[in-house]
Amino acid sequence: MASVRRIPQATVARLPLYLRALEEFAAERASTISSEALAARAGVNAAQVRKDLSYLGSYGTRGVGYDVAYLVHEINRQLGLGEARRVAIVGAGRLGQALGGYGGLPARGFRVVAAFDNDSEKVGAPLGSVQVSPVSQMAEVISGERVAIAIVTTPASAAQMVVDAATAAGVKSILNFAPTTVSVPAGVALRQVDLGIELQILSFYQEHEAASKISPSVAGGALPGTVPGAAASIAG
Amino acid sequence: MASVRRIPQATVARLPLYLRALEEFAAERASTISSEALAARAGVNAAQVRKDLSYLGSYGTRGVGYDVAYLVHEINRQLGLGEARRVAIVGAGRLGQALGGYGGLPARGFRVVAAFDNDSEKVGAPLGSVQVSPVSQMAEVISGERVAIAIVTTPASAAQMVVDAATAAGVKSILNFAPTTVSVPAGVALRQVDLGIELQILSFYQEHEAASKISPSVAGGALPGTVPGAAASIAG
DNA sequence: GCATGTGAATAGATTCACAGCG
DNA sequence: CGCTGTGAATCTATTCACATGC
Numbered sequence: 001m002a003s004v005r006r007i008p009q010a011t012v013a014r015l016p017l018y019l020r021a022l023e024e025f026a027a028e029r030a031s032t033i034s035s036e037a038l039a040a041r042a043g044v045n046a047a048q049v050r051k052d053l054s055y056l057g058s059y060g061t062r063g064v065g066y067d068v069a070y071l072v073h074e075i076n077r078q079l080g081l082g083e084a085r086r087v088a089i090v091g092a093g094r095l096g097q098a099l100g101g102y103g104g105l106p107a108r109g110f111r112v113v114a115a116f117d118n119d120s121e122k123v124g125a126p127l128g129s130v131q132v133s134p135v136s137q138m139a140e141v142i143s144g145e146r147v148a149i150a151i152v153t154t155p156a157s158a159a160q161m162v163v164d165a166a167t168a169a170g171v172k173s174i175l176n177f178a179p180t181t182v183s184v185p186a187g188v189a190l191r192q193v194d195l196g197i198e199l200q201i202l203s204f205y206q207e208h209e210a211a212s213k214i215s216p217s218v219a220g221g222a223l224p225g226t227v228p229g230a231a232a233s234i235a236g
Numbered sequence: 237m238a239s240v241r242r243i244p245q246a247t248v249a250r251l252p253l254y255l256r257a258l259e260e261f262a263a264e265r266a267s268t269i270s271s272e273a274l275a276a277r278a279g280v281n282a283a284q285v286r287k288d289l290s291y292l293g294s295y296g297t298r299g300v301g302y303d304v305a306y307l308v309h310e311i312n313r314q315l316g317l318g319e320a321r322r323v324a325i326v327g328a329g330r331l332g333q334a335l336g337g338y339g340g341l342p343a344r345g346f347r348v349v350a351a352f353d354n355d356s357e358k359v360g361a362p363l364g365s366v367q368v369s370p371v372s373q374m375a376e377v378i379s380g381e382r383v384a385i386a387i388v389t390t391p392a393s394a395a396q397m398v399v400d401a402a403t404a405a406g407v408k409s410i411l412n413f414a415p416t417t418v419s420v421p422a423g424v425a426l427r428q429v430d431l432g433i434e435l436q437i438l439s440f441y442q443e444h445e446a447a448s449k450i451s452p453s454v455a456g457g458a459l460p461g462t463v464p465g466a467a468a469s470i471a472g
Numbered sequence: 473g474c475a476t477g478t479g480a481a482t483a484g485a486t487t488c489a490c491a492g493c494g
Numbered sequence: 495c496g497c498t499g500t501g502a503a504t505c506t507a508t509t510c511a512c513a514t515g516c
Binding site: 108204 | 255277315317330333345410411417423440
Binding site for chain 2: 484485486487488489492493494
């Protein structure tokens with residue numbers, strides 16, 4: 001019953017991993033699962049799983065394990081996945097197109113409700129299930145559609161500008177794929193994902209002995225007038 | 237002169253960030269840079285920058301700062317970016333196409349030398365500057381082309397299989413975009429990137445107060461028969 | 473008896489603060 | 495005298511180990 005405890009960033013970053021694993025177990029008709037089995041599937045240590053879950057309030061049964069369905073429910077609740085989050089994609093290039101058409105988004109509770117680009121060739125074209133709007137309309141469309149999260153897939157040169165426009169229009173989370181560091185106002189959460197950086201990190205470990213441990217990425221939020229910093233995740 | 241010191245994972249994950257910032261400074265004709273300016277551009281704290289760089293052997297000048305060109309050179313060296321790394325893309329769907337055509341790869345010293353898919357519709361089609369080969373030929377093409385890094389952009393169901401095939405053929409680093417946890421043999425470095433997970437993490441911070449700090453992702457390597465775990469970075 | 477839940481121990485990362493040097 | 499380089503202090507995260515309770 002640690003329900004008031006503050007959940008560590010590292011734990012928050014692992015909850016979605018557990019969720020993914022739990023959904024696999026659920027699909028296999030498992031009704032109960034041990035920390036050990038969950039840990040193996042998620043690629044972490046069993047003690048880690050137990051400690052992480054204990055921050056949520058500990059929903060396991062000693063001698064038995066965790067109820068799969070209930071845990072899924074609780075993690076979903078903690079992550080705020082009750083209702084579909086409304087997202088916008090800014091930048092309708094190849095990457096934006098790929099993400100917009102990615103079926104994993106609706107499957108995980110995210111709904112693309114707008115897309116933007118400043119290339120007039122792209123404006124009006126379909127991107128996933130929406131039409132690309134001009135960047136000049138970001139403010140009105142974002143507030144009209146109540147967009148909560150903006151995914152930035154513009155070139156580096158445009159990234160800070162669109163982040164500024166999106167946050168000014170009320171977006172509270174930014175997922176930046178542009179290969180540059182952007183900063184966001186206080187109270188806006190930010191995560192950055194850069195293919196080149198990932199490859200460079202791998203390159204390091206190729207040169208030197210491969211590292212011994214696996215570590216998750218950590219959250220990149222912002223309460224203070226935070227700058228940027230991090231790197232993180234995407235899907236196929 | 238801490239040249240023998242082991243470089244912490246967290247530092248390794250930030251070196252590419254510094255590199256990116258330094259290249260921007262170089263483009264602006266700055267010949268020397270303070271830890272403070274570099275920190276601001278990279279979105280971290282100045283003390284962090286100094287400590288991180290001190291692991292490389294400390295190439296700064298007190299009262300002045302760091303020589304931009306020299307630092308770029310040293311970080312590139314540490315990251316093993318002397319010669320272009322040879323990469324393969326496995327999975328020629330939208331995301332694979334987007335990554336294969338991404339100009340940031342060659343710009344940062346990575347060369348796509350092969351692509352694979354098991355859909356016969358896609359085999360033979362161009363992906364970036366190469367042609368898609370059938371998955372059945374992975375072993376020979378990977379060893380023939382001396383592929384060092386495999387980028388996995390298949391559906392989740394195929395991911396572990398292609399990772400096994402790639403590592404068996406000699407690939408030493410895996411960048412997994414498939415939304416599932418994969419495991420790799422000892423000595424193979426692994427990083428995982430999942431769009432859905434990133435969004436779920438942002439969703440958490442949207443619900444609760446936004447986090448106060450920014451944190452970088454951490455490396456996901458493997459010396460032991462390591463399982464998977466992490467999340468991390470890509471670009472637009 | 474078996475697997476959770478958790479304090480305590482350990483390890484790792486960040487930040488401070490200042491001595492040292494150009 | 496400014497800025498690096500780095501020990502020491504702090505904070506965060508991971509792992510251990512075992513008491514607890516089903």
